[in-house]
Structure formats: C-alpha cells, structure tokens
Amino acid sequence: MAVQPNQQFSMDPPAQQSFVRFFKNLPEKLDTTIRFFNRSDYYTLHGSDALFAAQEVFKTTSVCKMIGAEPHKTEGVILNKGHFETFVRDLLLVKQYRVEVYVNQGSSKNHNWILEHKGSPGNLAHFEDILFGNNDIVVGVSVIAVKLGTEGKSRVVGLSCVDVVSTSILVAEFQDNESFSNLEAIIVTLAPKECLLIQGEGSYEFQTLKQLIERNNAMVTLRKRNEFSSDSIIDDLNTLIKFKKGQKQNAQSLPEVNLNLAMSATSALIKYLDLTSDEGYMNQFSLKQVEQSRYIRLDSAAIKALNIEPQIDTASNLHGNPTASVLTLLDKCRTAQGHRLIAQWVRQPLRDLSLIKERHDIVELLVQNNELRSVLNDDYLKRIPDLQQLAKKLARKKSTLQDCYKIYLCVSYLPKLLEQLSPEANVTALKTMIINPLKELIEDMDKFQQLVEQTIDLDAAEKGDFMVNPGFADDLKELKDAMDETEERIQRQLGKAADDLGLEAGKTFKLESNQQFGYYFRITLKEEKILRNNKRYTILDSNKTGVRFRNNKLSELNDDFVAARNKYLEKQKDVIAEIVGIAAGYSETVRTIGGVLACLDVLTAFASAAVSANKVYVRPKMVPSEEGELNLIQVRHPCLEMQQGVDYIANDINFKRDQYHFCIITGPNMGGKSTYIRSVGVAALMAHIGSFVPCDRATISLLDCILARIGADDSQLKGLSTFMMEMIETAAILKTATCNSLVIIDELGRGTSTYEGCGIAWSIAEHLARDIRSYCLFATHFHEITKLVEEVPTIQNHHVTALVEDDKLTLLYKVKPGICDQSFGLHVAKMANFPPDVIEFARRKQAELEDYQSVVFEGSDNPQKKRKIIQEAETLISQFLKKCKTLDVTSLSDADLESEVLSLKEEVLSHKNPYIEALLDASS
Structure with missing residues (x-):
C-alpha cells in the first residue's frame, strides 16, 4: 500500500468554509x-478529484x-510533493x-486562487520539469489539429501536427470519404496524444x-472557432521557423502556407501550445508536408489486430498480456531517442525498397557480428x-552546466564508437547512414567541446558538482582557493575524530x-553506541546505511565551505548565462x-531481437510490387512463441x-486460425520496418497497405455497436x-443474422x-463461403486441423489445404467444462436446427462428393x-394445376439425385 499522507489541512473552520464556497463556484x-x-x-x-x-x-x-x-462541505485529500509529481506523470x-494547478495569490483566508499551470497529453510545457527533470522522455509527445472544409462536392481535411521535442510542424490537406479513412491513416502514422477540433460542431460528420x-x-x-483563424499565421511562422541557408527568410514563400485549412489548424496549435510567447522556440521549428506516400498505409484495426503496441484487457490482445506486442518485443533500445524512434517506425513501415534494404543490411551485419552488437x-x-x-x-537557453557536460561526455564517446564501426565501413548502408554523418557531426562539435x-x-x-572553471575569472579563482583550503582542513578532521572515537578512518568511520x-561523518549502525551521551558530536540522522553526525569543528568548517561555495555559485551566474548562450548555437x-544515434540504436535493437528469439529470425527477400509474391515458409507469431509453455x-x-492470392481458412475455435493470419x-x-522476420524463409513484394478486421471489437462506450464497428472498418x-495490399479478415458478419452475415461476408x-x-487471409465460420473457390480461381481453401478420438478434441494448429468438414463447437464447449446435460441438449438442438443438413445419403460420407450432390440438388x-x-x-383448374406440379416433380426425380431422394424420404 502507498504511504499515507501525514500533513493536515492548515485552515481554520472559517477559512475552510470560504475555500469550499470558492471551490464549488469554479466552472464545471x-x-x-x-x-x-x-x-x-x-x-x-x-x-x-479527491476521491479519485x-x-x-x-x-x-x-x-x-x-x-x-x-451546506458548504466537500472531500479533500493531501499530496506531498513526491506524490503530486508521480500522480501528475501518471495522469x-x-x-x-x-x-490544472491553482495557486493562491492572497492570504489563507482571502482566497484569490488563479489557474497557474495547465497541461494535457499533447501539451506538457508547464510540467516538463516535473515529468522529465530527472528522466528521459521515452514517449513521443505530439498534438494535432483538424479542420474540415469542402471543395465542390468533395470533403477536404486540413491537418497540422506539432512535436515540440523534435521541433517540427507537419501539415497535410487532402480529400476524404465519409468514414475519414485517409485521415485515419495519417493519425495512425503520427500517433498523436491529443487532437484539437472546433467546438459546437454537432453534425453526424463531426x-x-x-x-x-x-x-x-x-x-x-x-x-473556439476563432482560434482556427489563420490571420496571423505568416507572422507566427516567421517567428517559429528556422529557415535554411539561402532560403528566403519569409514564410510566405513556403508552399505549405497555401494549404489554407492546414494553416488554420496550425494557427490553432500555435495558440494552444502558446509557442510564440516562449523565446526558446523562436526560429527552431521546421515546416513540412506529411509524406504519407513514403509509408505503408495502416488502419487502427491493423494496429490492434497485429498487436503492434501494448494493449491491456482488449479482445485483440494476446491473452490480455501487456507485453505481448510487436513493439515490446523489438524495443531493446538503450536510449530515450531510440525508444521514441522505434515506436514511430512500427507505425511507419516503409514503401521504399532501397531504404528497407539499407536497414536490412545493417541489421544483418549486427546479427552476424555478435561482438559489435554486444559492445x-x-x-x-x-x-x-x-x-x-x-x-x-539548448535552443531555449534553459540548459544547465550539467546538461552541457552530458553532451560533452556523449560527444567524447563518439570517436571510440566510430572506431568500433569503422572495420565494417565496407557495408555501404552503415557508412552512409551512420559512420559518415557522425564523422561530420563530431567535427561540427569541436568548438563546443573546447x-x-x-x-x-x-x-x-566528475564528482557530480557542476561549476564554472575557476581559471575563467580572477574572483572565481580566489573563492575556489578558499574552498580548496577549507576542504583540506575538513579532510584533516577525519583523522582527528577517528582517533577521538577510537575508530579506523576510511573503513568503519568515513567523511562524506x-x-x-x-x-x-558516517559510521555503521553497529558502532552507533560510541556516540551515546557524547556531547562533542551532534547526530544529523540515521538510516540503514549508518549514522550521520558532526562535531563542532566540522560544523564550523562546513559552514565556511558552504558560504564560499554559495558566493562562487552567485558570481558564476553571469558566466553560465554566457556559456549557455554560446552553447545554444549547437542545438x-x-x-x-x-x-x-537513435537510428543505430533501433537497428541494433532489431538485431538483438532477431538473435534472442527462440529461433533466430531471418532476413526477408524484398522484391518490387510488380512481382506479386508473398511467400513465408514456416512463419511464426513472434509474440506467442516467446511466451512460456508455448510450443509454437x-x-x-x-x-x-x-x-493464388486469396486464402479462406476454416476450422474450430481456438484452432489457430486467428494466430495464423496475424x-x-x-x-x-x-x-x-527493416526488421528480420520469424520465418525459415521469406519473399515479400512491396505492399502499400496492411488492413485488418479481426474479432468482435465492441466500441459501445464510443457509441458504436459491434456490427457497426465491423461495417465501418470493412467499408474503409x-x-x-x-492489388498490392495485404488484407486480414477474421469472423466477418457475426454481428447480424446468420444468413445476412454470410451474404455480407x-x-x-x-x-x-x-x-x-x-x-x-479470410478466416470464417461460414462454411458456405468455401464454395467461392468454384467461382474465383485465385482463391484456395485451407483449414486448421483437429483430431477427435474417444469424443476428445486435440487441436493440432496446423494449416492444411482443403475445408474443415465438421464443426467442433461442442467439443470446445466440453473442453471448457460445460455441464454434460447442457452439451447434450446443445447436440440435440444442433440436429434440429441443421434441418436436413445431417441427412445421410449415398455419397454423403465423402465431403467433396457430398458437396457436388447437394449443389446439383439445389x-x-x-x-x-x-x-x-x-x-x-x-x-x-385445381386438378390441372396439381397435375402440372406432379409432372415437374417427376422431372426432378428422374435425375435420381440422392440428396433429394433422402429429403423426400425424411419428410414422409
């Protein structure tokens, strides 16, 4: 259980009454x-909020x-600073x-509370110190704005996306259909945390x-609608954009500003994030159009169906396991920027054959070179x-000396990193993507290092104390000399105090x-008794690491040292401001x-994932779309095969x-259909995305889309029924x-009547x-659909196999050609420990509902022959x-009519169809 709060509300009853009245009058x-x-x-x-x-x-x-x-009464709960920061990070x-964080500008009795800070998933500016002060940002933080418009009879969407970490503004303007499938593809690619829309829109479209x-x-x-006004967008962009050398220093010249709806959306984001009021953002942003054509198109259903990202308690998640995702499996990155980049890459599979092969070249090198990968x-x-x-x-001039030192150390490692990579410079991709850029960048950082x-x-x-070099100014040197002298006197106190207490300096007795x-001074808890009743020493505190204490002399010297250090810190402020100002130019x-380095980190992670799998992944052979091939030999599901107790x-x-490009898969529930197609x-x-794949061999033509509709994904909390959700995703x-898309469909049409669902499927x-x-890949329980092979030659039927012996079902999880000629629902129910009487009743009801489908006739023991006879009968x-x-x-007349019908009946019977004869026998 979490530590309980120990503070008390420091308000007397009248102050409480006054605050509660204020609180209850706050806007809803x-x-x-x-x-x-x-x-x-x-x-x-x-x-x-207190209860939550x-x-x-x-x-x-x-x-x-x-x-x-x-009547003015409400709940209240107290959080200390640690609890507050942890809770805000989680929220x-x-x-x-x-x-929202309110502060009181009045006294405790006069409540002049004002909203000081506010934040949201896409707008973390006010909380960056809390969220990331001592932590790297391992998640991408972007916010988008969308504005709709029309062009003739077409719907047009304007979109803008701002990422303050990468200081980028991405814009797009495009036509879309009524289900916004183009917009969804871009949202899947960008993975924003938040989206701004114009309030007051109550239409079905909205x-x-x-x-x-x-x-x-x-x-x-x-x-508000007026926040989407682009009246001041050129001035705002001139303030924010970092123009390239030789480029006209005016946003008006950029082609992106002609996208009127996208500019309106950009204007709303600039206001929402309050970018122009922060000097650190001035001339830092890039403005580009979204390059959607570079990436394979994914829909949100594919993200869920393929378990690309961790999901908890959703139908599409493998066994509800939050680690069962492609991202979690591949993300063996060691840097914060690597974690962000790999999360971006899994949502942005490439459509450029050359770029994919470059990534594969580097991964192959790192898979084969265990030593380099390990180093x-x-x-x-x-x-x-x-x-x-x-x-x-750096760009915002908010860096500290510690930040500059971190960058300095990192750049110092890079030449040694290049030494490790240089023997592999014959791999063109590594040289082009990593080695050459790093060499140039190290040279560019030379003056920063100096x-x-x-x-x-x-x-x-090196000791964790970040100060300006004392040789930089005379007055700093004098203070540093005084500090050094005091430190020497402090060090001498260790020996004197050790002798006084009869302890060995540097072992059980230390100066820290x-x-x-x-x-x-610090001693272990075992030695604590020597301080009891010793008035020459003052205990500061004690914990499991020992007892911390001082004597009078050490207290005096420590005060002198702290005073000199504070003066030093005060005098170095101007110097630090100058250093940070110069360092900003290297941002x-x-x-x-x-x-x-993020790119190198992700590719190394791909290699690590490939070799740490139960069976090492292989490099896929990527070929142009025109070759029209998707050939995977012994393909495995990478997440499932890593789970304990699973023999995949x-x-x-x-x-x-x-x-052959369309596969219909039938078979029992839990038999492996869904896992196979996923x-x-x-x-x-x-x-x-450049990773190796869990196969024995793979040849893959370049795809343009991966689209999915898998499982009954209820979205009733969002106002959509299972069937409606299914139809929306399928329509998209x-x-x-x-013809270059991969489509994965599982259990389509189950949200409506059997016959209607079958017809739709x-x-x-x-x-x-x-x-x-x-x-x-089309997995279905509608066995009637398997007859499509007779009409479309590029379709094949496959089924997942199961074995029934002594009324026991054994699922074999093997996909074989042909259709599944029986249903195993009752066997699965038995495996789930249904009561025997319920299973028996279900068996009888099944026979009833099948209505002559179970009729036995000559040839019905052969599935193919049976199907042909029934088709002829129909x-x-x-x-x-x-x-x-x-x-x-x-x-x-009635008699003539009866005679004609009997004549037609005799004509049917003359064909001697076994199925029709069996039906007539069963009905008589």
Whole structure:
C-alpha cells in the first residue's frame, strides 16, 4: 500500500468554509480534468478529484477528509510533493487526463486562487520539469489539429501536427470519404496524444470524426472557432521557423502556407501550445508536408489486430498480456531517442525498397557480428543521454552546466564508437547512414567541446558538482582557493575524530558530503553506541546505511565551505548565462546527432531481437510490387512463441498474384486460425520496418497497405455497436485496398443474422478476390463461403486441423489445404467444462436446427462428393421453383394445376439425385 499522507489541512473552520464556497463556484469541468491546489508545502484535491486521487495514489478513500460545514462541505485529500509529481506523470503520460494547478495569490483566508499551470497529453510545457527533470522522455509527445472544409462536392481535411521535442510542424490537406479513412491513416502514422477540433460542431460528420480520433487513443480537445483563424499565421511562422541557408527568410514563400485549412489548424496549435510567447522556440521549428506516400498505409484495426503496441484487457490482445506486442518485443533500445524512434517506425513501415534494404543490411551485419552488437549495447548506447531533449533545452537557453557536460561526455564517446564501426565501413548502408554523418557531426562539435573544457570545472563535474572553471575569472579563482583550503582542513578532521572515537578512518568511520547536509561523518549502525551521551558530536540522522553526525569543528568548517561555495555559485551566474548562450548555437547539431544515434540504436535493437528469439529470425527477400509474391515458409507469431509453455506450430503462406492470392481458412475455435493470419500480417509489417522476420524463409513484394478486421471489437462506450464497428472498418478496407495490399479478415458478419452475415461476408470476399485482387487471409465460420473457390480461381481453401478420438478434441494448429468438414463447437464447449446435460441438449438442438443438413445419403460420407450432390440438388430445386412460378394459376383448374406440379416433380426425380431422394424420404 502507498504511504499515507501525514500533513493536515492548515485552515481554520472559517477559512475552510470560504475555500469550499470558492471551490464549488469554479466552472464545471470534465471528469478527465483533475484540479490541484498548490499550498506551498503540499497539494490538495477536492470533491470527486479527491476521491479519485485517494484511490489511485493511496489505494483507499479513507485518507479523504471532509472540510467545511453544511451546506458548504466537500472531500479533500493531501499530496506531498513526491506524490503530486508521480500522480501528475501518471495522469498526463499514462491515463491521458488533463491537469490544472491553482495557486493562491492572497492570504489563507482571502482566497484569490488563479489557474497557474495547465497541461494535457499533447501539451506538457508547464510540467516538463516535473515529468522529465530527472528522466528521459521515452514517449513521443505530439498534438494535432483538424479542420474540415469542402471543395465542390468533395470533403477536404486540413491537418497540422506539432512535436515540440523534435521541433517540427507537419501539415497535410487532402480529400476524404465519409468514414475519414485517409485521415485515419495519417493519425495512425503520427500517433498523436491529443487532437484539437472546433467546438459546437454537432453534425453526424463531426461525431464520426470524433469517434475516429478516440478510436486511435487520442484525447479530443474542443477549441473556439476563432482560434482556427489563420490571420496571423505568416507572422507566427516567421517567428517559429528556422529557415535554411539561402532560403528566403519569409514564410510566405513556403508552399505549405497555401494549404489554407492546414494553416488554420496550425494557427490553432500555435495558440494552444502558446509557442510564440516562449523565446526558446523562436526560429527552431521546421515546416513540412506529411509524406504519407513514403509509408505503408495502416488502419487502427491493423494496429490492434497485429498487436503492434501494448494493449491491456482488449479482445485483440494476446491473452490480455501487456507485453505481448510487436513493439515490446523489438524495443531493446538503450536510449530515450531510440525508444521514441522505434515506436514511430512500427507505425511507419516503409514503401521504399532501397531504404528497407539499407536497414536490412545493417541489421544483418549486427546479427552476424555478435561482438559489435554486444559492445554497442553494453558499452556505448547505454551511455547516450536524451540528446533531442537536451537540444531542445539548448535552443531555449534553459540548459544547465550539467546538461552541457552530458553532451560533452556523449560527444567524447563518439570517436571510440566510430572506431568500433569503422572495420565494417565496407557495408555501404552503415557508412552512409551512420559512420559518415557522425564523422561530420563530431567535427561540427569541436568548438563546443573546447568551450566546455575551458569553462566547466571538469574535475568537480566528475564528482557530480557542476561549476564554472575557476581559471575563467580572477574572483572565481580566489573563492575556489578558499574552498580548496577549507576542504583540506575538513579532510584533516577525519583523522582527528577517528582517533577521538577510537575508530579506523576510511573503513568503519568515513567523511562524506551531499547537497542536503554538506560534509559529515558516517559510521555503521553497529558502532552507533560510541556516540551515546557524547556531547562533542551532534547526530544529523540515521538510516540503514549508518549514522550521520558532526562535531563542532566540522560544523564550523562546513559552514565556511558552504558560504564560499554559495558566493562562487552567485558570481558564476553571469558566466553560465554566457556559456549557455554560446552553447545554444549547437542545438541543431546535437539534435541531429541524437537522430543518427537513435537510428543505430533501433537497428541494433532489431538485431538483438532477431538473435534472442527462440529461433533466430531471418532476413526477408524484398522484391518490387510488380512481382506479386508473398511467400513465408514456416512463419511464426513472434509474440506467442516467446511466451512460456508455448510450443509454437509454424505454417506456410504462398501467395502469387493471378495464381493464388486469396486464402479462406476454416476450422474450430481456438484452432489457430486467428494466430495464423496475424502471424502473416506481423511478419509483413516487420519486414517493411527493416526488421528480420520469424520465418525459415521469406519473399515479400512491396505492399502499400496492411488492413485488418479481426474479432468482435465492441466500441459501445464510443457509441458504436459491434456490427457497426465491423461495417465501418470493412467499408474503409474496400475503399482503400489495392492489388498490392495485404488484407486480414477474421469472423466477418457475426454481428447480424446468420444468413445476412454470410451474404455480407461472401460479397466482401468475392469483391476482394475478383475485383481488387488483394492478398487476403479470410478466416470464417461460414462454411458456405468455401464454395467461392468454384467461382474465383485465385482463391484456395485451407483449414486448421483437429483430431477427435474417444469424443476428445486435440487441436493440432496446423494449416492444411482443403475445408474443415465438421464443426467442433461442442467439443470446445466440453473442453471448457460445460455441464454434460447442457452439451447434450446443445447436440440435440444442433440436429434440429441443421434441418436436413445431417441427412445421410449415398455419397454423403465423402465431403467433396457430398458437396457436388447437394449443389446439383439445389440447382434442380431452384429450376423446379422457377417453373412453378410460370404456371398460369388463374386459367388452370385445381386438378390441372396439381397435375402440372406432379409432372415437374417427376422431372426432378428422374435425375435420381440422392440428396433429394433422402429429403423426400425424411419428410414422409
């Protein structure tokens, strides 16, 4: 259980009454907004926020106290600074809530509370010190804005995305359909945490848009329409953009500003993030159009279906295991920028064959060279700080000497890193992507390294004390000499005190220092008794590491040292400001180094994942789209095979355009259909991001889309039924897929009646196979769909196998050609320990509902022969019914009509179809 709060509300009853009245008059807020009240020494939350915080932080609401009196009374809970920071980090980065922090500018009795800080998942500016002060940012933080418009009769979408870590503004403007499938593809690529929309839009179109954004796990924030005005956008961009050398220094000349809707969205983001008021952002941003054509198109259903990112408690997650994701499996990165980049890459599979092969070249080298891979992971990459975050601080001139020292140390490692890589310079991709850029960047950082060496006390920095080099100014040198002299006298106190206490200096008796106490003595807890009743020594504190204490002389010397150090720190402020001002000029170089090292980190992670798998991944052979091949031999699901106790059964897929590119898979529940089709999708995605794949051999033509519809993913909390969600996702697939797309469909049509669902599934399958000609894996329980092979030659039937012996079902998880000729639902129910009487009743009801489908006739023991006989029978019956409809019922007498029908019946019986004869026998 979390530590309980020990502070008390420092308000007398009248002050409590006054505060509660103020609190209850605050504007109404959403449940996903949490309000904190900063009371200097601690923070408080009230009302429903207090109950929520108590449960989240302390796991009990008993810590809540009622403050005020009727009718002005409310709950309150206290958080110390540590609890506050942890809770805020969880709210913004994990739960994706909004946070508001109020401060009181009046006295405790006169409540003049104002909103000082506010944050949201996409706007962390006010909370960066809390969130990332001592931590690297391992998650991407971007926010988008969307504005809709029209062009003739077409719907047009304007989008802008701002990432303050990479200081980039990405814009796009495009036509879209009523389900916004183009917008969804971009949102999947960008993975924003938050999206700004214009408030007051109540149309069906707006609701569809809002649902799409929430479906992609982004928070929707509504803003006033006037914030989307682009009147001042040119001035704002001139302030924010860093123009390239030789480029006209005016945003008006940039082609992106002609995208009117995108510029309106950009304007809203600039206002929301308040970018122009921060000098550190001036002339730091790049402005580019979203390069969607570079990447394979993914939909949100594919992200979930393929378990690309960790998900908890969702239908598409493998066994509800949050680690069962492609990202978690591959992310063996050692740097913060690597973690961010790999999360970006898994959502941005490449469509450029050359770039994919370059990544594969480097991964192959690192897979084969165990020593190099190990050295990179253990000796170099783990030492790299978050250079992109440090570059941001440099640019904003908010860096400290410690930040500069971190960059200095990192750049110092790089020549040694290059030494490790240089023997492999014959690998062109490594030389082009990593070695050559790093060489140039190290040269560009030469003067920065000199600046640090001349201005920072490197000896002190090694001990964790960051100060300006005393040789930099005469008055600093005098203070440093005084500090050194005092330190020498302090060191001599160790021996004197050790002799006085009869202990051995440097072993059980030590002299130490820290920021809190300065210099002090420490002994182990075992020796604590020698200090009892010894008035010459004052105990500071004791814990499991020992007892910390001082004598009078050490206290005097420590005070002298602290006083001299404080003077030193005060005098060096101007020098630090000058250093930071000069260092700011290197922000772009530092950011670029971070990008190159992030790339190396991700590719090393791919190699580490490949060799640490149960069976080493292989390099896929990537070929142009025109070759039309998707050939995976013994493909495995990378997440499932890593789970303990799983002996994975691998399978093949051999698609070749215009020969066989559509696979219908039937078989029992839990038999492996879903896992098989997901494994193909995951392998294709891994290949396109530059990773090796879990196969024995793989040949993959370049894809343009990976689209999915898997499982009954209820979205009722978002106002969508299972069936509606299914239809929306499938409609998007039909509008998007091409002959170069991989489509994965599982259990389509289960949200409506059996016959209607089967009809929908049939028509979708036929359209994908015959008209679009996508690579498609189509798992279904509608066995009728397997008859499509008779109409479309590029379709094949496969099934997952199972063995029934003594009424026991053994699932074999092997995919074989042909259809599954029986249902195993009752066997699965038995495996799930259904009561025997329920299973028996189900068996009887099944026979009833199948209505003659279980009729035995000559040839029914052979599935292929049975299907042919029934198909012939259905044709004869259909013809009989058509002829009956043509009879003139108005002119014929009843006797003549009966005679005609009997004649038609005899005509059908003359074919001697076994199925029709069996039906007539069963009905008589």
